[in-house]
Amino acid sequence: xxxxxxxxxxxxxxxxxxxxxxxxxxxxxxxxxxxxxxxxxxxxxxxxxxxxxxxxxxxxxxxxxxxxxxxxxxxxxxxxxxxxxxxxxxxxxxxxxxxxxxxxxxxxxxxxxxxxxxxxxxxxxxxxxxxxxxxxxxxxxxxxxxxxxxxxxxxxxxxxxxxxxxxxxxxxxxxxxxxxxxxxxxxxxxxxxxxxxxxxxxxxxxxxxxxxxxxxxxxxxxxxxxxxxxxxxxxxxxxxxxxxxxxxxxxxxxxxxxxxxxxxxxxxxxxxxxxxxxxxxxxxxxxxxxxxxxxx
Amino acid sequence: xxxxxxxxxxxxxxxxxxxxxxxxxxxxxxxxxxxxxxxxxxxxxxxxxxxxxxxxxxxxxxxxxxxxxxxxxxxxxxxxxxxxxxxxxxxxxxxxxxxxxxxxxxxxxxxxxxxxxxxxxxxxxxxxxxxxxxxxxxxxxxxxxxxxxxxxxxxxxxxxxxxxxxxxxxxxxxxxxxxxxxxxxxxxxxxxxxxxxxxxxxxxxxxxxxxxxxxxxxxxxxxxxxxxxxxxxxxxxxxxxxxxxxxxxxxxxxxxxxxxxxxxxxxxxxxxxxxxxxxxxxxxxxxxxxxxxxxxxxxxxxxxxxxxxxxxxxxxxxxxxxxxxxxxxxxxxxxxxxxxxxxxxxxxxxxxxxxxxxxxxxxxxxxxxxxxxxxxxxxxxxxxxxxxxxxxxxxxxxxxxxxxxxxxxxxxxxxxxxxxxxxxxxxxxxxxxxxxxxxxxxxxxxxxxxxxxxxxxxxxxxxxxxxxxxxxxxxxxxxxxxxxxxxxxxxxxxxxxxxxxxxxxxxxxxxxxxxxxxxxxxxxxxxxxxxxxxxxxxxxxxxxxxxxxxx
Numbered sequence: 149x150x151x152x153x154x155x156x157x158x159x160x161x162x163x164x165x166x167x168x169x170x171x172x173x174x175x176x177x178x179x180x181x182x183x184x185x186x187x188x189x190x191x192x193x194x195x196x197x198x199x200x201x202x203x204x205x206x207x208x209x210x211x212x213x214x215x216x217x218x219x220x221x222x223x224x225x226x227x228x229x230x231x232x233x234x235x236x237x238x239x240x241x242x243x244x245x246x247x248x249x250x251x252x253x254x255x256x257x258x259x260x261x262x263x264x265x266x267x268x269x270x271x272x273x274x275x276x277x278x279x280x281x282x283x284x285x286x287x288x289x290x291x292x293x294x295x296x297x298x299x300x301x302x303x304x305x306x307x308x309x310x311x312x313x314x315x316x317x318x319x320x321x322x323x324x325x326x327x328x329x330x331x332x333x334x335x336x337x338x339x340x341x342x343x344x345x346x347x348x349x350x351x352x353x354x355x356x357x358x359x360x361x362x363x364x365x366x367x368x369x370x371x372x373x374x375x376x377x378x379x380x381x382x383x384x385x386x387x388x389x390x391x392x393x394x395x396x397x398x399x400x401x402x403x404x405x406x407x408x409x410x411x412x413x414x415x416x417x418x419x420x421x422x423x424x425x426x427x428x429x430x431x432x433x434x435x436x437x438x439x440x441x442x443x444x
Numbered sequence: 445x446x447x448x449x450x451x452x453x454x455x456x457x458x459x460x461x462x463x464x465x466x467x468x469x470x471x472x473x474x475x476x477x478x479x480x481x482x483x484x485x486x487x488x489x490x491x492x493x494x495x496x497x498x499x500x501x502x503x504x505x506x507x508x509x510x511x512x513x514x515x516x517x518x519x520x521x522x523x524x525x526x527x528x529x530x531x532x533x534x535x536x537x538x539x540x541x542x543x544x545x546x547x548x549x550x551x552x553x554x555x556x557x558x559x560x561x562x563x564x565x566x567x568x569x570x571x572x573x574x575x576x577x578x579x580x581x582x583x584x585x586x587x588x589x590x591x592x593x594x595x596x597x598x599x600x601x602x603x604x605x606x607x608x609x610x611x612x613x614x615x616x617x618x619x620x621x622x623x624x625x626x627x628x629x630x631x632x633x634x635x636x637x638x639x640x641x642x643x644x645x646x647x648x649x650x651x652x653x654x655x656x657x658x659x660x661x662x663x664x665x666x667x668x669x670x671x672x673x674x675x676x677x678x679x680x681x682x683x684x685x686x687x688x689x690x691x692x693x694x695x696x697x698x699x700x701x702x703x704x705x706x707x708x709x710x711x712x713x714x715x716x717x718x719x720x721x722x723x724x725x726x727x728x729x730x731x732x733x734x735x736x737x738x739x740x741x742x743x744x745x746x747x748x749x750x751x752x753x754x755x756x757x758x759x760x761x762x763x764x765x766x767x768x769x770x771x772x773x774x775x776x777x778x779x780x781x782x783x784x785x786x787x788x789x790x791x792x793x794x795x796x797x798x799x800x801x802x803x804x805x806x807x808x809x810x811x812x813x814x815x816x817x818x819x820x821x822x823x824x825x826x827x828x829x830x831x832x833x834x835x836x837x838x839x840x841x842x843x844x845x846x847x848x849x850x851x852x853x854x855x856x857x858x859x860x861x862x863x864x865x866x867x868x869x870x871x872x873x874x875x876x877x878x879x880x881x882x883x884x885x886x887x888x889x890x891x892x893x894x895x896x897x898x899x900x901x902x903x904x905x906x907x908x909x910x911x912x913x914x915x916x917x918x919x920x921x922x923x924x925x926x927x928x929x930x931x932x933x934x935x936x937x938x939x940x941x942x943x944x945x946x947x948x949x950x951x952x953x954x955x956x957x958x959x960x961x962x963x964x965x966x967x968x969x970x971x972x973x974x975x976x977x978x979x980x981x982x983x984x985x986x987x988x989x990x991x992x993x994x995x
Contacts, residue, residue: 271542272542272543272546275546283553287540287541287553290540290541290542290543290546291540291541291542293542294539294540294541294542294583294584297584298536298584305818305820305823306823308783308788308818309816309817309818309820309823309824310823310824310826311786311787311788311808311809311810311816312786312809312810312814312815312816312817312883312886312888313810313815313824313837313840313882313883313886314810314836314837314840315808315810315811315840316808316810316811330826331826333826334822334823334825334826337868338822341868342536342537345532345534345537345538346537346538346539346540348499348530348532348538349530349532349537349538349539349540349595350540350550350554351498351499352496352498352499352525352529352530352599353525353550353551353554353598353599353602354521354522354525354526354551354554354555354602355550355554356554357521357522357525357554357555358522358554358555358556359556360553360554360556361552361553361556361557361558361559361562362553363545363546363549363552363553363559363562363563363566364559365545365580
């Protein structure tokens, strides 16, 4: 993970990037835009997790894509170009097939982007972002992140400890449930006791004495500034192109697409740069390292 | 800067008939390291909690606590938060946030410090306490010792001039404990921070202290030097004398003028006495036929396919009616071995035979009658009273005369008075005994105990050891995994040392300890030049007395 350069930029830049890309991917159902987004998402996933994980990912994504592109024309019969009639007399239309394919690709791209988001935006980054807005909320978030795994491992510990004092209830579901409930109740008692100790520790270190501030290990440097600027320009160019109606795609009743003029090409190029930003950043730093190494 | 004066402090918990503190007066000078000792439940924690308003328990109190001549209650809470730092017993229960860096900054955030100031303090603390390598880690990844150091560091981030530590090392292994105490001493000497510390394990802590105060039943003695304290405790036949370091015990019992504190001093003392070397010859053991309860051979185990082996070619046997002590460093695989022997984990190679039957795959500890107790005895409690828990366990096993078996177990573990109490309200030692009684009622043929003496004071520990011996004499096999070499030396029949996933050496207790140089009891380290195989303080004292009489 640390090898990914985009991971190391300020969390605010991370989150803005994902918001911008996913927003445009979701709302602009145009084959070119969706295609660009999907390609960039694939490239970034590949870069983040390597070929093996990417193949696993495809094993999950491809069936989803196929399912959506088949299901849509089966149930949606809008559109004027009839390809053939189904066994129940409904029409299979060319428009519905295209719509199904494009929206399936959009889904695939979003799944990929969410996967990347999950890798890049670790819990401490959310804590940081919340902390900028509401310091107390970020503390609560951080405490939950500590508390929940603790509870889970405690339940495991308790049920392991009780293996030697109570028989295996595998065959008797009612006794099994009662056994499970008492495990949970022991864990709750433990958690309450722990909470008292934690609150002592918090009070002892001045919690609740005044306005909290929020410490972070992240800083906003010049690279973050540059990235934000590029993102802003690209996003604005893309939105402007979309607003000028030079990029649009109508599915029903008949397909009518507009993609012409320098505004359309420019907007699309801007979106491509935006989507490929993490990949480009990684390539740039890789090249920098190659050059540094070759000088040694 | 921090000059503490407690004057005639009397404190009674609501509804209690006896005061928990009885006109306690205490004077702690600036830059002093004061050690407060006393048995569990003597009021140490209650006293310490009076040193900070936010932590003071509810109840009626008289008398006063003065910090630099100002009443504590008149010092604003913000100033108290900064200047008086607290570290408690359980490392896990004091950590608030999920990341190491966030925990270090927690106090500073609470006080509303600005980002630049925090950055500096957090950086300083991480470097001083050696936490750079774990700075970005989740706190759950730290070891117990690292967690406790983190707690100390996050308190020090507020730059206090008094730190109060309530049994901070009771949950740590000896190496981590020593490391922690060394850090505390370093803070005390390098930065002149006043320290008030309570401890059960005095072998390491006592030599560090400037002054020692002894608490008993809510009263406290005037602080004295460690050497004088040992002498006074011996003279007054106090039960607290049992907790003293081996060297101090030895020199008091031999009536030396100079009380030795460390094994090194003790060794010098014995050498200067010109004693004649002697070996202890144990009576040969009765040649009774021993019946193996668990036989394990060439066990291999790892958690994940790609991870290294945790158990490697491990051979282990335990027989009915013996106490086996298993010692070894952290991460040697001791706890993993326990979970393999109790059937919770399956070795990928090797053989386990329980009661003559070979076991393959996971097996039920209950069916095989293996009593396993994890480090935290609270994991086996489920009912509202101790009696209820005992009954559930006895009923689970079924059979005749449940009531009688419960009564027997309660008597054996000395918990007859506790049957109506809630198990979570008991003290650590009582919880440990109750948990063993619960496990015993399922009639196990072998008892696997993980660190049972953690957090016990010396007297409780001795009583606990006696109880284990009674169980052993009843024919139960007992495996104790522990860091407590003193406890092993006194109560175990055989001892094994685990290293890197296998048991590297195993022997009868005396042979085991007298062959080790480092991993042995303090008494053995003191006496090994003269009495090569003496491992207990009493043995050494007895031999010296014999030697003197002969002359």
